[in-house]
Structures are given as structure tokens and as C-alpha cells.
Amino acid sequence: MHTKSLTELAHGLRSGEFSSVELTQHFLKRIKQHQDLNAYITVTEETALQNAIVADARIANGQSTALTGIPIAQKDIFCTLDIKTSCGSKILDNFIAPYNATVVEKFNLAGAVLLGKLNMDEFAMGSSNETSYYGAVKNPWNINTVPGGSSGGSGAAVAARLAACATGTDTGGSIRQPAAHCGITGLKPTYGRVSRYGMIAYASSLDQGGPMARSAEDVAILLQTMAGFDPKDSTSVDLSVPDYSAGLNNPLAGLKIGLPKEFFSNDLNSDMAATLETAINEYRKLGAEVKEVSMPNLRLAIPAYYVIAPAECSANLSRFDGVRFGYRCENPVDLTDLYTRSRGEGFGKEVKRRILMGTYALSTGYYDAYYVKAQKIRRLISDDFKMALTEVDVIMGPVTPTPAFGIGEKIADPIEMYLSDIYTIAINLAGLPALSIPAGFINGLPVGLQIIGNYFSEDRLLNIAHQYQQVTDWHQHTPKGFE
Amino acid sequence: MEWETVIGLEIHTQLATQSKIFSGASTAYGAEPNTQACAVDLGLPGVLPVLNEETVRLAVIFGMAIEAHIAPYSVFARKNYFYPDLPKGYQISQMDHPIVGQGHLDIEVEGVTKRIGITRAHLEEDAGKSLHESFHGLTGIDLNRAGTPLLEIVSEPDMRSAKEAVAYMRKLYELVRYLGICDGNMQEGSFRCDANVSVRPKGQSTFGTRAEIKNINSFKFVEKAINHEVERQIELIENGGKVVQETRLYDSVKDETRSMRSKEEANDYRYFPDPDLLPVLIDEAFKAQIKAHLPELPQAKKLRFKTDYQLDEESATILTTSRPLADYFEATLKASQSEPRLCANWITGDLSAALNKAGLEITDSPISDERLAGLLKRISDNTISGKIAKQVFEVLWQSPATADEIIAEQGLKQITDTGAIEAIIDKIIADNQGQVEQYRSGKDKVFAFFVGQVMKEMKGKANPAEVNKLLKNKLQG
Incomplete structure (x- = not known):
């Protein structure tokens, strides 16, 4: 059952081939079997089975949606009513959310089954899942390597078939x-497409929730449920949601693909370059035209990001003060002691590093030099993309500089770690949608191809990914031991 | 040396909205602690603010009333500092782009009108309250107030005395209540004032170093706190000291200000635009809509009352400080068709005195505009004299009867029948020959004696003008 696509699962449920309870029990069993991957922080076995019973009744009444009875898992950044929501941090280890995030609410309404909460880098700050208070997640393709981050638990769970699909967030x-490192399909929607309400904020102007699944077809089904305007999120966009599955089979003849020369310079390792070249050739065969584009300001993305994101996070994380919820130090002697020890003991090293960087960047005398300048760079980068996207329909490139690296390899060197996001960060600064699809392997580890589109062109991106997945089978490979 | 005082005020006005500025929780005062704080007010992980549009409307109304520039683009910013009653660790406020720009307010002190500049007014959320009593060395946090909408109104340093500061504060207080954007309940903290005070030698153009006095919540305390602070600063400088820039707290019990924190200890608030909220865009159509519904402003109304109704400065001022009072006046006037000055005198005189005595607002007046109009009608058509009218007024205050019912019931109708009055006059002249002689020998003052006697005999119901006329004739005989 765990090898089936979402469409196949929905069909199986409706035809009575298996029940949601059976399907749920099957996944719960797999989760137990593969606990050593550390993909889950919390497994909500009871909730899952209750959800499944309700779903089966709903299916029997003919009131099911595409996701009714389908076992999914949520990144532990989404608040789930009466269920621990830790955000991968000690400071929220005791936090039972008193409400549902909008995304969670939408999956509940659709009748999906919640298997549990997935491991992640603490407060989504990390690229390897190693900053989690709950320990590193192992990559099912090679348990000595990282699954990527911060949605590392989501990547590993979907790749190892410990959930039919999952949510993630992308800052x-x-x-x-993690989609690239785990050989799955992951979409970061346009900023404002998916509600951020109930999604614990890291950097509010960059954070965006999105689906992670095995294929573009599955991702389209998930996005259909997740997307849409939310009156509780002022930055969500009031724009109608298209049918993401309707255009999946549109032909790609005449598609114009842009390859930024900045992405394909000599810095890109030759194995990666070769793998991507093969993937792009598939698109040529499908009738696409490929041309080089230039985005000169891309090189500024990492420095700009590491001013803006920490600045926002320094304020976003102020609410974790030991006063109202979350971790509180023992026997505080006074208010300052309560603050310093609760936060000092509750936050991990990387989170503290980013709070400090952000606080510094916003301080009097530095604000203009850092924050204001970073915002200007952000505008330049957006303009680069806008310009390029007038010449081509989509931009393609690598997702990561290398396949998954070893656990412990980069954690001691923050700069090295930050550079692993060099191809993805600019897209968040511009607020554009982008997805990662499996495009081959290097030494047995998956490689992702990134497809970046114009604002609110998720339907087009999914169509482009789906067509590739019709002529390749990279997305159907399963790591050994998880078949 | 002669010193000049320089004062600027920052006034926090609580906007009269049903719900909070960024959440749907109620703003009602006095509920059990933490019962009116929702997930957003508590600053739970994952929650997001959504702007209450009503606060924008109220801010724009205020901006228009002080003839200020209304920003077509304004931005909410985060003001970062840690405090237990500040749930998010930052306050959502406005910094670089406030919603209301430069405006002004005219005040009057000792008959002189002065224009006070208003630098800006911006929207922000209130914090909660820390409760230090009854928790055995611990602090209780009540977040009911967290997220209550405030409009912070910042003046230019244009005031030169505590009296001017109080006049400005009062004028502003009357204005926000008049506009209906603030309930003005100062005990509940709906209108709070911080004062920036400095002194300089008279004639010097640069400002002295200022101290900010926080949290002065009554007109009386503002005057006292400023005067105290001015004295402190002058004394300090004259003794060779220097004023340091700092925040001071006014202690109304000891009547003194004391240092809270110096400039060096001040927080670096690290303001930056709040990424959870979009900029507030105000277009001409929105402004036009508000303008169309904007009430006539006190200044304009006063001018109209003076020209249209021929009221004097004082009556016009009193009647236009509050909208309900002005409405009451106009409704009474319309219903009674009486002379406007008569109507104004009754409202600013007897009615206001009675309301004051009873501690009531005009909106709670036991005498409705209609019933007062009934009284004024009978004065105007000479059914009753002014003196009798006061008697009727007393009854109106205590009973639901109309003036006509009271006049009929108590037989207070004025006697204008010349025959009846003449008969009484004749009798009085006959009984008081001595006084008649005095009058005829030129002692005009005695005339009043005769009027009094006639009125007494007629229980005040005689028409005074008629009495005068007839008496004069008879006495001259």
C-alpha cells in the first residue's frame, strides 16, 4: 500500500480494496519499524486511528475528497490542537498547541489522517536537520548522510514511505x-499562496508552507488543499485557486527554459552539472527551448538573506520568554534571570546565533548599513528574476551544490552550512514559486532539479514537472530497505 | 535669570472600538483577568495579527479634525523590548510612516488663542498589565488590555507653561470625545499623557535638555507634575547642575517626579517594518467617504452658533464642547421656536447647574430636549414669567410631566388681565400712602417696593411688564 500514489490510494479506499484504518495501521507499523531514521518527533497513533475511522465512514457515505482517509504527516512547525508542537526546540518541548494552523485545519476538513509531527531543524533554522533538539534525522538513501533541512523529517518520511505525503515549510x-536530498518532489509556493496562520514563524516575509510528496501529481493534490486566501493571514493573497491537476498533461512544446549562467558556472561540481544537463535534455526532447539568462545579483542572495531572516527571527522569537508557555528555567531569582536562563537553556546554538545576528543588524547605527541595504538587494534580486521571466517561462537550475553530505560534516562550520542553500535562497527573497524534482543519482544519492516560475504559476510548474515524470522514473526509485 | 518653559505632550488615546486592533477579542474594560485575551493577544506561537479597519477609520477622522495630512501609505513597525506584559516581546506600532501627519489644535489661555502644532499621530497596540499585589512576591499578568487600539498623538514643543499644556490636553480630550473616537474614561486609562519638559533662559532659541515625565493621567496631575519638574530643573541649573535626558515618573502622592531611567539605560527598540502586516493604503475615495460623515467640528459649530443664533462667545463655547450638548441645544431650539439666547441661557444655566449637581451628563438629563422646549414655549408666549419658569423647571426635573401640565395643575398661568391687576394696585396704593408720597416727591427707588407688593399679592403670576406699566400710571395719578 505504501508504494501507491495519492490517486491510487484514494481509488483503493473508495473501491474498498483497503480501508483507511488498514492503511493507517500499515503506515504506523512502518513508522515503528524505521524509528531509527528519527523522522518523527511525535507519532499521533490514537488521533490517526480516530481520523481513519471517521474517514472510512465518510468514504462509505460517498462524501470523500481526494485526501479523505490518506495518512499524512505534518512538519512540527504547524500548530496542531491538543498535540505537542515543538518546532524542533527544547523551548517548546512542553507546548501543546491550543489551536490548529490553517493548513492543518484544511487537511482535517478534507478528511486526511494525521500520522504525527515530523522532525525538523530547530525553528526551521538549518540545512541538515542536525539543529533539532530531537536529534538528527537520517537520510534513508544512506543513513550516514543528512536528509537536508529544515524539513528533514518530511523528506525522510516521504522517501522511506513512512507517510503517504507530508507538509514542509521553506524560508x-x-x-x-530536503526534497532533493531525499529524492522526492517538493514545492515552495508563491509567498502568500498558502496561509502562514499557525505556522510558527522563523522569518515572516520569507516563510512559506508547501507540500512534499513523491510525484508532481501528488503535490498538485496536496497544494489544492493547502492553497487559498486566509483572512487570518494578512500576507496571504486573495486570488482564486486554480485546479492544479487539470493542466498536468498539457504538452510542453514551445516551453522556454532559462538557465542562469550564475547557476552553471565552474563552481558547480561536474557530476551535478552532468546530471542536470541530462535532465534538461529530456525537456529539449519534450519540445522545450533552452536559453541562457543572467541574474547578476544572485551572488548577493546569501548575505542579504542572512541579514533579513535573522532580523525577523530576532523579533519573532522574543515571545519565547518563559512567561506564558514553553520552557521556563528552574527557580528564577528575578525577571532578568527568568529571561536569560529560560532562553539560554531553551534555545539551541544555531537559533541563538541567528537571534544575535538579527539583533545586531537592527540595532541603532547598523540598521541602515545592514537591514535597509539587504532590503535593497532583495529588490534587485526580485528585479533580476522578473526580467529573466519576461524572456523565458521558467528558470531551471540545481537545488543543492552537492548530493546529501555526511552527518556531522558541516555542523561545526555555519558558513559552509549556509552555502548549501546557495541555489534556493534567492527564490525566497523574490517570493517566487519553485519546486524540486528527482533528476538522477550520484553515488547512490538523489539529485534534484529546481524549476522556478513566475508568481502564482504553480499550475504551470506542476505541469512541467509532471511531464518530466512521465518520461523518467527517478521519482519512483525507493531507497533500499524501504521498498 | 528669567526662565522659559518648553513643553511637548505625547497623548495615548484609547480608540473606541468593539474589538482589539489586531484580533477579534473584546476591548471591554474590567473583565476577569485574561478572559479577553485570545491566542493572538497572548502571542502564542504561529498566530498572526490582522488589522481592525475601524481603527484606521477613527485615526483618519482624528487627522481630518486637526487638519492634518493623512498618509496615503503608512506602515506598522515592531518596537522590540522585553516585558512580561508585552506578550510578543515587541509592540506593533508605527515609526517612519505614521497614519496621521502634521496638524494643529488651537487653545485659549486667559483669553489668548494659541495654535499648538501636532507633529503626528500613529496607531499602536496597548500592552497588558502587571499586577504586583496579592501574589506573594510574584507578579500576575493580565493580558485583557493587550492589543487594545491606541492613537498616540505627539505635539510639537509649542507649549510654554503648565497652563498651556493643560489647556491643550483638555482641548484634545474634548475633541476626541466630541468625535466619538475615544470614550474619555481617564480612570480606566483611556486618555494618558507623557510630558516632555525642558527649560531655557528667556530669549534663547535652542531648547534645553528635556526630561520625559511618564504616565500622568489627570489634568490636575499634568499641571502639578510639569510645575514640579520645571522647578526642579531651574533649581538644578541655578545650583550649577545640568539636566540629563531621562525618563521620570510622577508620583502624585508625594507630588514629585523621580528618575526611572537615563538615556544610556534606554532601550534600543530596533524598530523595523512588521512583515506580518501589509502597508495601510488610504485612497481619496476612503477619505471622501469619511469626510462626508465627519461631524461638524467644534470650531465650525461655534462659529455657526455665534452667527446664526447670535450667541455670545461664552455660551457658544460651552454649547459646542460636547456634541450631545450642542445637539440638545439645537433640538430644544427647534422644538420650542424660542429666542436662541433664551434657549442657550437655560441650558448653560439652570440645566447645566442641575446636571452638575447630580453628576449627570447631558445624555442622561432627566429633562429631555422636548420637555425643556415645552417650558421655553410658555416663557416665550408670556404664559409664565421667568421666575415662575424656575419653579416649573424644578418640577420638570423631578417628574415626567410636561410644562403645560405643571402650569395647569399648579395654576401658574400668568395673569395679564389688566382689570385684575388694576384692582390689586389700587388696593396697595390705598394701603401704603406714605410710600406713595415718597415716590411722588422723587424717590424713584420706592417703585420697586410697589412691584414687589403687587407680585406678592398675585403670587408671582402677574405679567411683570403689565404691572410696571399700570403701576407707573397709577402712581403718577
Whole structure:
């Protein structure tokens, strides 16, 4: 059952081939079997089975949606009513959310089954899932390598078939990079397409939730449920949601693909370049035209991001103060002691590093030099993309500089770690949609191809990904031991 | 040396909305702690603010009333600092792009009108309250107030005395209540004032170093706190000291200000635009809509009352400080068709005195505009004299009867029948020959004695003009 696509699962449920309870039990069993991957922070076995019973009744009444009875898992950044929502941090280890995130609410309404909450880098700050308070997640393709981050649990769970599909969030690459490292399909929607309400904020102007699944077809089904205007999120966009599955089979003849020369310079490792070249050739065969484009300001993306994101996070994380919820230090002697020890003991190293960087960047005397300048760069990068997207329909490139790296390899060197998001960060700064699809292997580890489109062109991106997945089978490979 | 005082005020006005500025929770005062704080007000992980549009409307109304520039583009910013009653660790406020730009307010002190500049007014959320009593060394946090909408109104340093500061504060207070954007309940903290105070030698053009006095919540305390602070600063400088820039707290019990924190200890608030909220865009259509519904402003109304109704400055001022009072006046006037000055005198005189005594607002007046109009009608058509009218007014205050019912019931109708009055006059002249002689020998003052006697005999119901006329004739005989 765990090898089936979402469409096949929905069909199986409706035809009575298996029930949602059976399907749920099957996934729960797999989760137990593969606990050592550390993909889940919380497994909600009871909730899952209750959800499944309700779903089966709904299916029997003929009131099912495409996701009714389908076992999914949520990144532990989405608040789930009465269920621990840790955001991968010690400071929220005791936090039971008193409400549902809009995304969670939407999956509940659709009748999906919640298997549990997935591991992640603490507060989504990391590119390897190693900053999690709950420990590193192992990549099912090679348990000595990282699954990527921050949605590392989501990437690993979907790749290892420990959930039919999952949610992730992407602030600088946190959906696409783990999708690439785990050999699955992950979409970061246009900023404002998916509600951020109930999604614990890291960097509010960059954060965007999105689906992670095995194929573009599955991702389209998930996005259909996740997308849409939310009156509770002022930055969500009030624009109608298209039918994401309707155009999946549109032909690609005449598609104009742009390859930024900045993405394909000599810095890109030759194995990666060769793999991507093969993938792009498939598109040529499908009738696409390929041309080089230039985005000169891309090189400024990482420095700009590491001013803006920490600045926003320094304020977003102020609410974790030991006063109302979350971790509180023992026997505080006074208010300052309560603050410093609760936060000092509750936050991990990388989170503290980013709070400090952000606080510094916003301080009097530095604000103009850092924050204001970074915002200007952000505008330049957006303009680069806008310009390029007047010449071509989509932009393609690598997702990561290399396939998954070893656990422990980069964690001691933040700069090295930050550079692993070099191809994804600019897209968040511009607010554009982008997805990562499996495009081959290097030494047994998956490689992702990134497809970047214009604002609100998710339907087109999914169509382009789906057509590729009709002529390739990279997305159907399963890691050994998880078949 | 002669010193000049320089004062600027920052006034926090609580906007009269049903719900909070960024959440749907109620703003009602006085509920059990933390019962009116929703997930957004508590700053739970994952929650997001959504702007209450009503606050924008109220801010724009205020901006128009002070003839200010209304920003077509304004931005909410985060003001970062840690405090237990500030749930998010930042306050959502406005910094570089406030919604209301430069405007002004005219004040009057000792008969002189002065224009006070208003630098800006911006929207922000209030914090909660820390409760230090009854928690055995711990602090309780009540977040009911967290997220209550505030309009912070910042003046130019244009005031030169505590009296001017109080006049400005009062004028602003009357204006926000008049506009209906603030309930003005100062005990509940709906209108709070911080004062920036400095002194300089008279004639010097640059400002002295200022101290900010926080949290002065009554007109009386503002005057006292400023005067105290001015004295402190002058004394300090004259003794060779220097004023340091700092925040001071006014203690109304000891009547003194004391240092809270110096400039060095001040927070670096690290303002930056709040990425959770979009910029507020105000177009001409929105402004036009508000303008169309904007009430006539006190200044314009006063001018109209003076020209249209021929009221004097004082009556016009009193009647236009509050909208309900002005409405009451116009409704009474319309219903009674009486002389406007008569109507104004009754409202600013007897009615206001009675309301004051009873501690009531005009909106709670036991005498409705209609019933007062009934009284004024009978004065105007000479059914009753002014003196009798006061008697009727007393009854109106206590009973639901109309003036006509009271006049009929108590037989207060004025006697204008010349015959009846003449008969009484004749009797009085006959009984008081001595006084008649005095009058005839040129002692005009005695005339009043005769009027009094006639009125007494007729229980005040005689028409005074008629009495005068007839008496004069008879006495001259």
C-alpha cells in the first residue's frame, strides 16, 4: 500500500480494496519499524486511528475528497490542537498547541489522517536537520548522510514511505533542499499562496508552507488543499485557486527554459552539472527551448538573506520568554534571570546565533548599513528574476551544490552550512514559486532539479514537472530497505 | 535669570472600538483577568495579527479634525523590548510612516488663542498589565488590555507653561470625545499623557535638555507634575547642575517626579517594518467617504452658533464642547421656536447647574430636549414669567410631566388681565400712602417696593411688564 500514489490510494479506499484504518495501521507499523531514521518527533497513533475511522465512514457515505482517509504527516512547525508542537526546540518541548494552523485545519476538513509531527531543524533554522533538539534525522538513501533541512523529517518520511505525503515549510530552501536530498518532489509556493496562520514563524516575509510528496501529481493534490486566501493571514493573497491537476498533461512544446549562467558556472561540481544537463535534455526532447539568462545579483542572495531572516527571527522569537508557555528555567531569582536562563537553556546554538545576528543588524547605527541595504538587494534580486521571466517561462537550475553530505560534516562550520542553500535562497527573497524534482543519482544519492516560475504559476510548474515524470522514473526509485 | 518653559505632550488615546486592533477579542474594560485575551493577544506561537479597519477609520477622522495630512501609505513597525506584559516581546506600532501627519489644535489661555502644532499621530497596540499585589512576591499578568487600539498623538514643543499644556490636553480630550473616537474614561486609562519638559533662559532659541515625565493621567496631575519638574530643573541649573535626558515618573502622592531611567539605560527598540502586516493604503475615495460623515467640528459649530443664533462667545463655547450638548441645544431650539439666547441661557444655566449637581451628563438629563422646549414655549408666549419658569423647571426635573401640565395643575398661568391687576394696585396704593408720597416727591427707588407688593399679592403670576406699566400710571395719578 505504501508504494501507491495519492490517486491510487484514494481509488483503493473508495473501491474498498483497503480501508483507511488498514492503511493507517500499515503506515504506523512502518513508522515503528524505521524509528531509527528519527523522522518523527511525535507519532499521533490514537488521533490517526480516530481520523481513519471517521474517514472510512465518510468514504462509505460517498462524501470523500481526494485526501479523505490518506495518512499524512505534518512538519512540527504547524500548530496542531491538543498535540505537542515543538518546532524542533527544547523551548517548546512542553507546548501543546491550543489551536490548529490553517493548513492543518484544511487537511482535517478534507478528511486526511494525521500520522504525527515530523522532525525538523530547530525553528526551521538549518540545512541538515542536525539543529533539532530531537536529534538528527537520517537520510534513508544512506543513513550516514543528512536528509537536508529544515524539513528533514518530511523528506525522510516521504522517501522511506513512512507517510503517504507530508507538509514542509521553506524560508531559504527548507522544502526543496530536503526534497532533493531525499529524492522526492517538493514545492515552495508563491509567498502568500498558502496561509502562514499557525505556522510558527522563523522569518515572516520569507516563510512559506508547501507540500512534499513523491510525484508532481501528488503535490498538485496536496497544494489544492493547502492553497487559498486566509483572512487570518494578512500576507496571504486573495486570488482564486486554480485546479492544479487539470493542466498536468498539457504538452510542453514551445516551453522556454532559462538557465542562469550564475547557476552553471565552474563552481558547480561536474557530476551535478552532468546530471542536470541530462535532465534538461529530456525537456529539449519534450519540445522545450533552452536559453541562457543572467541574474547578476544572485551572488548577493546569501548575505542579504542572512541579514533579513535573522532580523525577523530576532523579533519573532522574543515571545519565547518563559512567561506564558514553553520552557521556563528552574527557580528564577528575578525577571532578568527568568529571561536569560529560560532562553539560554531553551534555545539551541544555531537559533541563538541567528537571534544575535538579527539583533545586531537592527540595532541603532547598523540598521541602515545592514537591514535597509539587504532590503535593497532583495529588490534587485526580485528585479533580476522578473526580467529573466519576461524572456523565458521558467528558470531551471540545481537545488543543492552537492548530493546529501555526511552527518556531522558541516555542523561545526555555519558558513559552509549556509552555502548549501546557495541555489534556493534567492527564490525566497523574490517570493517566487519553485519546486524540486528527482533528476538522477550520484553515488547512490538523489539529485534534484529546481524549476522556478513566475508568481502564482504553480499550475504551470506542476505541469512541467509532471511531464518530466512521465518520461523518467527517478521519482519512483525507493531507497533500499524501504521498498 | 528669567526662565522659559518648553513643553511637548505625547497623548495615548484609547480608540473606541468593539474589538482589539489586531484580533477579534473584546476591548471591554474590567473583565476577569485574561478572559479577553485570545491566542493572538497572548502571542502564542504561529498566530498572526490582522488589522481592525475601524481603527484606521477613527485615526483618519482624528487627522481630518486637526487638519492634518493623512498618509496615503503608512506602515506598522515592531518596537522590540522585553516585558512580561508585552506578550510578543515587541509592540506593533508605527515609526517612519505614521497614519496621521502634521496638524494643529488651537487653545485659549486667559483669553489668548494659541495654535499648538501636532507633529503626528500613529496607531499602536496597548500592552497588558502587571499586577504586583496579592501574589506573594510574584507578579500576575493580565493580558485583557493587550492589543487594545491606541492613537498616540505627539505635539510639537509649542507649549510654554503648565497652563498651556493643560489647556491643550483638555482641548484634545474634548475633541476626541466630541468625535466619538475615544470614550474619555481617564480612570480606566483611556486618555494618558507623557510630558516632555525642558527649560531655557528667556530669549534663547535652542531648547534645553528635556526630561520625559511618564504616565500622568489627570489634568490636575499634568499641571502639578510639569510645575514640579520645571522647578526642579531651574533649581538644578541655578545650583550649577545640568539636566540629563531621562525618563521620570510622577508620583502624585508625594507630588514629585523621580528618575526611572537615563538615556544610556534606554532601550534600543530596533524598530523595523512588521512583515506580518501589509502597508495601510488610504485612497481619496476612503477619505471622501469619511469626510462626508465627519461631524461638524467644534470650531465650525461655534462659529455657526455665534452667527446664526447670535450667541455670545461664552455660551457658544460651552454649547459646542460636547456634541450631545450642542445637539440638545439645537433640538430644544427647534422644538420650542424660542429666542436662541433664551434657549442657550437655560441650558448653560439652570440645566447645566442641575446636571452638575447630580453628576449627570447631558445624555442622561432627566429633562429631555422636548420637555425643556415645552417650558421655553410658555416663557416665550408670556404664559409664565421667568421666575415662575424656575419653579416649573424644578418640577420638570423631578417628574415626567410636561410644562403645560405643571402650569395647569399648579395654576401658574400668568395673569395679564389688566382689570385684575388694576384692582390689586389700587388696593396697595390705598394701603401704603406714605410710600406713595415718597415716590411722588422723587424717590424713584420706592417703585420697586410697589412691584414687589403687587407680585406678592398675585403670587408671582402677574405679567411683570403689565404691572410696571399700570403701576407707573397709577402712581403718577
